[in-house]
Amino acid sequence: MYKSIVGVCFLIVLTILFYGCSMWPHNARLFKKDGLTLDGRLNKSGEMQYVTLSIEVHDTQNIPQVYIELENGEKVLLRNVSIGKLTKDNSGFMSSSLTKYPQDARYFTLGEYRFVVSENRIIAIQAYGDKVAFWDASLKKRYNFPLAHNEAIELFGNPDEVVDYTFW
Helix, strand or coil: CHHHHHHHHHHHHHHHHHHHHHHCCCCEEEEEECCEEEEEEECCCCCEEEEEEEEECCCHHHCCCCEEECCCCCEEEHHHCCHHHHHCCCCCECCHHHCCCCCCCEEEEECCEEEEEECCEEEEEEEECCCCEEECCCCCCEEECCEEHHHHHHHHCCCCEEEEECCC
């Protein structure tokens, strides 16, 4: 009896290893466009909601032409955020999550937005949380996190790649 239970458990584990996550429905999505990645989850209604943004900055041209809204209501063109603005009120901090960046990398926060700085240059931008707000380039439409898929397209354009996956 014991051997048959162990055998069945072994077959279940083996099946999971061979078939991976394909046997479970996808409940998460990555929206990728020129260094920008939005990470989303399905909400209770079955709609995709993007909850985090990450931009690997190659140069200022790959930073979207959108405005971020700070806690005080100030709107700042994301491309125009400067090292001076970031270092004005804080000295930045190190984090163990910076391991994929150069050794001198530091996080600087500006409201709900985090900027990774190395060698006096912004190399990454991150945003997450329900207080994140973007404005389109004309400052006519406000977008709040979480973003729906169609809102992500309106704000950032069509993705270069969409990757659906299973989030545990």
